[in-house]
Amino acid sequence: MVAKIIDGLNSYLTFRLGSELFAVNVGLVTKILELTKITKVPNSPKYFKGIINLFGDVMPVFDGRLKFGFQESENTRETCILIFAFEFDGYTYNSGITVDSVEKVLIFEPELIMPAPISDKGYNPEFINGMATFNNESVIFLNIEKIFSEEEIKLITTVE
Amino acid sequence: MNSFVEKFKVEVSEYFERLESRLLQLEQDPEDLQIIGDIFRIMHTMKGSGGMFGFDLLSDVTHDLESLFEIFRSKEKIVDSEVISFTLNSIDGLKQLMVENPTDENRLLASKLKSDTLLQITRFSQTDLNSEIGILPGNSAENSIEAKQTTYYISFVPDENILNNGTNPLYLIDELNALGECNIQVSFDRLPPLAEIDPLKCYISWYLFISTSESVDTLQDVFIFVANSALITIQKVANENVIHKEAVLAAFLNAQINEEPWTLLESNLQESAESNEVDRVEEKEIAGVLLKSSTEVSKNTGFTQTTVDSIRVDSGKIDLYMNLVSEFITAQSRLEQISSNLKNPELELVTETFEKLNRQLRDNAFDMSLIPIESLTTRLKRLVHDLSKSLDKEVVLVTEGLEAELDKNIIEKLIEPLLHIVRNSMDHGIESKSERLLKQKNAIGTISVKAYTVGSYVQIEIEDDGNGLNVDQIREKAIASGLISNQENLTDAEVCQLIFEPGFSTSESVNSLSGRGTGMDVVRNCVQSMRGFIELVSERDQFTRFIIKLPLSLSIIDGLLVQIGDSFYIIPSSLVSKLYLIKSELLKKEINQVVELDGVQIPYLNLHEEFDGDKRVPEEQFVVVVFYGNHFFGLAVDEVIREYQAAIKPLGRMPKSQNLFSGASILGSGQLALVIDTNKLIQKYS
Numbered sequence: 022m023v024a025k026i027i028d029g030l031n032s033y034l035t036f037r038l039g040s041e042l043f044a045v046n047v048g049l050v051t052k053i054l055e056l057t058k059i060t061k062v063p064n065s066p067k068y069f070k071g072i073i074n075l076f077g078d079v080m081p082v083f084d085g086r087l088k089f090g091f092q093e094s095e096n097t098r099e100t101c102i103l104i105f106a107f108e109f110d111g112y113t114y115n116s117g118i119t120v121d122s123v124e125k126v127l128i129f130e131p132e133l134i135m136p137a138p139i140s141d142k143g144y145n146p147e148f149i150n151g152m153a154t155f156n157n158e159s160v161i162f163l164n165i166e167k168i169f170s171e172e173e174i175k176l177i178t179t180v181e
Numbered sequence: 182m183n184s185f186v187e188k189f190k191v192e193v194s195e196y197f198e199r200l201e202s203r204l205l206q207l208e209q210d211p212e213d214l215q216i217i218g219d220i221f222r223i224m225h226t227m228k229g230s231g232g233m234f235g236f237d238l239l240s241d242v243t244h245d246l247e248s249l250f251e252i253f254r255s256k257e258k259i260v261d262s263e264v265i266s267f268t269l270n271s272i273d274g275l276k277q278l279m280v281e282n283p284t285d286e287n288r289l290l291a292s293k294l295k296s297d298t299l300l301q302i303t304r305f306s307q308t309d310l311n312s313e314i315g316i317l318p319g320n321s322a323e324n325s326i327e328a329k330q331t332t333y334y335i336s337f338v339p340d341e342n343i344l345n346n347g348t349n350p351l352y353l354i355d356e357l358n359a360l361g362e363c364n365i366q367v368s369f370d371r372l373p374p375l376a377e378i379d380p381l382k383c384y385i386s387w388y389l390f391i392s393t394s395e396s397v398d399t400l401q402d403v404f405i406f407v408a409n410s411a412l413i414t415i416q417k418v419a420n421e422n423v424i425h426k427e428a429v430l431a432a433f434l435n436a437q438i439n440e441e442p443w444t445l446l447e448s449n450l451q452e453s454a455e456s457n458e459v460d461r462v463e464e465k466e467i468a469g470v471l472l473k474s475s476t477e478v479s480k481n482t483g484f485t486q487t488t489v490d491s492i493r494v495d496s497g498k499i500d501l502y503m504n505l506v507s508e509f510i511t512a513q514s515r516l517e518q519i520s521s522n523l524k525n526p527e528l529e530l531v532t533e534t535f536e537k538l539n540r541q542l543r544d545n546a547f548d549m550s551l552i553p554i555e556s557l558t559t560r561l562k563r564l565v566h567d568l569s570k571s572l573d574k575e576v577v578l579v580t581e582g583l584e585a586e587l588d589k590n591i592i593e594k595l596i597e598p599l600l601h602i603v604r605n606s607m608d609h610g611i612e613s614k615s616e617r618l619l620k621q622k623n624a625i626g627t628i629s630v631k632a633y634t635v636g637s638y639v640q641i642e643i644e645d646d647g648n649g650l651n652v653d654q655i656r657e658k659a660i661a662s663g664l665i666s667n668q669e670n671l672t673d674a675e676v677c678q679l680i681f682e683p684g685f686s687t688s689e690s691v692n693s694l695s696g697r698g699t700g701m702d703v704v705r706n707c708v709q710s711m712r713g714f715i716e717l718v719s720e721r722d723q724f725t726r727f728i729i730k731l732p733l734s735l736s737i738i739d740g741l742l743v744q745i746g747d748s749f750y751i752i753p754s755s756l757v758s759k760l761y762l763i764k765s766e767l768l769k770k771e772i773n774q775v776v777e778l779d780g781v782q783i784p785y786l787n788l789h790e791e792f793d794g795d796k797r798v799p800e801e802q803f804v805v806v807v808f809y810g811n812h813f814f815g816l817a818v819d820e821v822i823r824e825y826q827a828a829i830k831p832l833g834r835m836p837k838s839q840n841l842f843s844g845a846s847i848l849g850s851g852q853l854a855l856v857i858d859t860n861k862l863i864q865k866y867s
Contacts, residue, residue, distance in 0.1 A: 116833060
């Protein structure tokens, strides 16, 4: 079902983690929330922040920075939780990740999205659908299903 | 059109199941014309509707099977076990023919089944036609089993202190009210003068007449938890509904007061002499609340005939209904929270009413999603039947109490473990015929499956009278594989539980049935994933008994709300044995994680340290003692808040390493409380 919505949809939500600008198809994003109280789940890996009560449903929330292999940092007023819907093993799941800030929705025609260059900054191509340039800045298109299907991922392979 | 085809498929799978169950019954009683008639009718319906929906192969083959059974129906011949096995196999074949667009392979199978059936038919028509035509019992008149109403008199005199243990007698009265029509009298005889009234005591007693189609046992079950704190008598007044016959009720009460014996009022109509006989026996059973004597062994062969008006509801709708009820419970706890903050008496009243309704709604929703364990028996019987043949062991499956009900989701998950256990019993448990005779046992082995409802739990016991477990062999094997060290002094009972450990198998030979070293741990995991537990009792050369305990439902549980640091957690009440309040310093012994409670050494886990880790240790902590298999284990928490009815929400996709919690519940404040999976937690830390 998720795939159907996305078909032919060229709008992308952009957000920041650290200095990087990321984009995901808006069809995958079900909610953008302010940072709310996250209930910690004891004995969990650090990149798993806990669970939240989302209008009567329980939703796991991951730390975007840690999950993608960035440095941990303090939450700011701009910190948001993005809720994604994705399919895994034939089931639809909803999970959230925290991001440093949400930018805006941009339209990218398919021909503007280039395959990720292999050398450049060393993004792990497994998790990336492609890259584009916007305002002289590169935008990284994430493969959300792949990202959520794995545990901790190394988005940037040559992080120092 | 397609939806009709789907419905038809569901229907046919039910027909298959009924056919199997009836065939297995027929094996026990090959001359029962009623069963044969049933089988014939089911086949006939299948043939007809199969053709209508274009399942031509199905209806073709069924047609021939029908002709085969026509022979038995017309009393020409008597069914033998070969026919039954043959028909069962044909049903397996038919299942494969349930396709709309048959392939050549399907056609081949169909023609094979047809020719085999013809073979069977000729086998019967060739044999001596002069063979005796068994004198068969006449088709007993169609029993119009209407729900028969009986009127009982119940006096319920609760102990003054009944409120202390949290019982609300009104709920019991409500429950009775739901069972049938009631005429309730409240007695204030024991009420002291106003000045002497202690508001914490119950001075009221109830006397009521109830007209119900339920049995005395059901009525007694209502009082199961107050049996010790109340005086309860249940007495039969009449074998019909006399609730509206004031004169009868008055006469009965008079007899009570004068302590005269009460003769049952016989309804003059319709009742056959025979059923009166039965009732007279029952009449003698008047007694206080006695639990059903366990000597009563039902030899039920698995198909109780009940006439119930029912409608078919899509199970998705039931799931939705359950979800809505869960939501409602969550909303209810929010309301309670607000009401207790506002302290508005009117609001409190409404909240209380809501709570009561909510409870009824929940029970009702539970009721709908529960199905009897009986629905599994056909599969078990089939397995026993098939394996008896292939292993050349004669085994009967006895069932008892399988009308006990469980959530359908649990039943679905229970199928595999049960089949596995029975398969094991057939293979390793029950000895070969010659071996059994050598041991002076009955050549026919018995596997019994029993179920009981205990509070909010169902206990299922599967027992075989085979050779039992070889404790020494298991011990050796466990030491050899490093599961235990040879210094460990495990009792025999503890050694038996080792077979649930991963990769443990004592079977020397690997065969197609069981004994590949996997299995029992899968069974245990499956049971534990449903918040249940399993244990094993065995006596060498006598029996092996598996005991499985399961909660009635997975989605809503009674829990204990506890606090650790700033977070809330829920421990399923059904697993809680006792609570203790102790000084925190007693829990500080660094090496030996054992605390002495009531003179017993109990291993414990300080969840304050494990979950929270901050330094603010409260001066006193609660130790919640939970069942862990047949051991006890203490969980130290900061605070026990209260009992809590928790609607459990799934946690979604968690990190793989995270499995200590089986769900979360939304509290009235909107905060989340994690539901602790005590089995996993204890396994992880001990």
